[in-house]
Amino acid sequence: MELKLKLTDYRTDVHNNWCPGCGDFGILSSIQQALFEMQLNPSKVAIISGIGCSAKTPHYINGYGIHTLHGRAIPYATGLKLANPELEVIVTVGDGDGLGIGAGHFVHAGRRNVDFTVVLYNNEVYGLTKGQAAPTLNIGVKTKSLPKPNINQAINPILLAFAAGYTFIARGYAYEVKHLKELIKQAISHKGSAFVEVIQPCPTYNDIHTKEYWSGKGNIDPKTGKEVPRYYKLEETGYECIITDETTEEEYLNKISKFHKESI
């Protein structure tokens, strides 16, 4: 007799100490809902994190939760998955965690195409150390903890993931939980290394790319004169970018160029 698992079966009673309004809540909820909708056995799920706000995620999910070292979630996850391929392995990393200290591992995971999902929480700042610039913060931007505007270029996680060889690449938004949940489900179902970048406001330290900013504050549609969100759903624009062995070179170049344009 198969007992249907409830959404609450994927939660723990650990007190959640993220800041109120943090985008992490949306990501956590998307992951839990994805696991629930896929009815995955919690004993076959392993959530691996590094260090930072994102790294607390495993403690809030009822599954094997491995909270590791700064930047090192990916090699731990690789070892787990290779030693037990039955596991559904999900890596939750932050922007600094995944693309700063852990950039090397991030790139090499793409080379290997191990069957796991990497969810990158991108809020452009180091939250847990009080808001320093993360590798995804654009040049010239001055978030509130920075004494001077950022002098470094930003890494584009999507393009980096592509160059490294990830075979599923997506971007979601932390407050579009339903949409994000679907992306995560697709990523989990994908056989190979899947990468989901999540745009995630940090209400405490990122005063530039806030929830309001993404919702469209000051972004007036000249036709309607109304504020429109600064994000849209790619699949609603007719975008499609699946590359298989059958894809011709011409199709490939065409798709890659669209992919490149959308990634920016």
Add this chain to the structure above:
Amino acid sequence: MSKNFGYSWLIGGAQGTGIERGASIFINSVAAAGYYVFGKREYYSNIMGEHSYYYVRFDKKPIRSHVERYNILAAYDAETIFRHSTEALPEAAIIYNSLLKAVRLSEIPTIEKRLRNEISKKFNLEPNKLNLSLILEEAEKNGVKAFPVDYTEILTTVSKKTGESLSELTIMNNIIAVASSLALLKLDFEVLVKAISKTFGNRKRVIELNTLVSELAYNQVNSKGYSNEFNLSLPKLENNSKRYILNGNQAVAIGKLAAGCRFQTYYPITPATDESNFLEAHENIEIKEEISNLINEEKEFLKTEGSIVVMETEDEIAAITMATGAALAGARASTSTSGPGFSLMVEGLGWAGMNEVPVVITLYQRGGPSTGMPTRNEQGDLRFAIHAGHGEFPRIVLAPGDVEEAFYDTIRAFNYAERYQLPVILMLDKFLANSVKTIEKIEANKVKIDRGTILKEDELLKLKQAGKEYKRFEFTENGISPRVFVGTNNAVFWNTGDEHDELGHITEDPIIRDKMMEKRMSKLLTASKEIPMEEKLNYFPATKPEITIVSWGSNKGPILDLIELLKDEGIEVDYIQVRILNPFPANELRGLLEGKRWVDVESNYSAQLAGLIRENTGLKPNYYIVKYNGRPISLDELYIAVKRTITSEAPTRQVLRSGA
């Protein structure tokens, strides 16, 4: 002294010209003739051109060390003779390429300035005036016999007979040196032919060519009457027992296979990589149909050959963390590195300690600090291995002393790791890693696999039905909490590098912190109590010892040979070899050492083991013998140094400095 040391042979040439291959043919030949072998390799951190040599000692009885002297020097370049001419034993032979007699010291750029000056001074001639002829003349004055071999004539003949180009054949200079040596020793030619086949496996053409070259070398040596002029010979010994020739890298690798290690990671580094390469040659991955375009034969091969996943990682941080991940999922997992790599692994070591994950690290020491001397020997990482990491966490550190122990201790390392749920560091060094030795046998059954306390699915179900939650870090009497592999049904748990509660969730509660810290650390006490004395240290007793030698690791070889040598002179010495360095066997050592006159022997600057002994027992050695020039301790220099401690002529601290 020569008769006590058996036979010694040295082959030298430029790196990349087949020194090691030549040495293995030589070793296979003398081993096939029934002799015990010890072989040591010295090379620069370089691929082509620098001086490299291989030293082989062989005897009718088991041997475990080298002496810095030779009976035969087999050279095919001039540099080897410039460097080693004065290490000859009385009546030794030097085999050289007759074409090279005019080569001057100044023409050899790979001899370091300091050494060039030293040689020049010794012969009282400017480097541009000192040629090989003069060096050989000087050696002959001291009783050495120099035998010119016409390498070119041999290769030209082969080229004519086979049609191979002369330039292609120059790689066979090594076999000329080897065959000439064996001819000089009057070894039955057929033994060499078999050794060549054995060395090259199924490469028929290579075997043919090497055999032909060897035959011509034998003919030349015999027709010129060299073998009659040389007084040593190598009669074939009757020996029916099966023996093995292994080096430390291989012994550990085979130990890992025997231990059921299923996951090995590595980042290339000297002198550790050979271990992983050996395992890689035996790995097995089952390829699933849908992701594979391999042919069935290849699939079958991958499935049936070997049983281990070997991962070359992007760096050593990934190496240890990936192995730890695999260990969490229940695989016996390990990584292998040297000092610089271990430096990078330290954060991963701490995490494994904090989360009580059984992971084994083979640490091959080499000359440090920093990049140090990548291809040279040292035992400089003992304190580092014991203390590596911030904060305090338990780990077991063990150091086998020879090839046999390397095999058995590797299996024990996994047992300790799983039984006490902690990282285990298995320490070797370049000397042990790269030296080959004849061993009688290895018995995989001698050490039983012990995976510690593991809860399975059905036991967890019972726990669940009883309304109890599985606690990964449950407080227990002996500090050991039953382990569950990630992926086991009816359980979940959490890990974190943060301090945690019994479930594995972050806590900063001072009471739980104390309890958890005490639980973790108490595992060392448990291990100390449970591990038998014979695994912690080896004691080689003597009835009336003149002095007690205390040492660790690869020094065991020269020390045991020294004990035999002294016994022949009627001098007794006993020896304590510390094998488990953490938890430190303080009580055991105190019991053995109290009231004794003892000498500490180590291959490092600061006598790290002696420091640990003093820290843990309050006892201090009467003498120190240390060495840190990157070369392993030789039997002859140890003989002199230890003898001086017996006669009380020795200063408190003696530094050994031999080795080329």
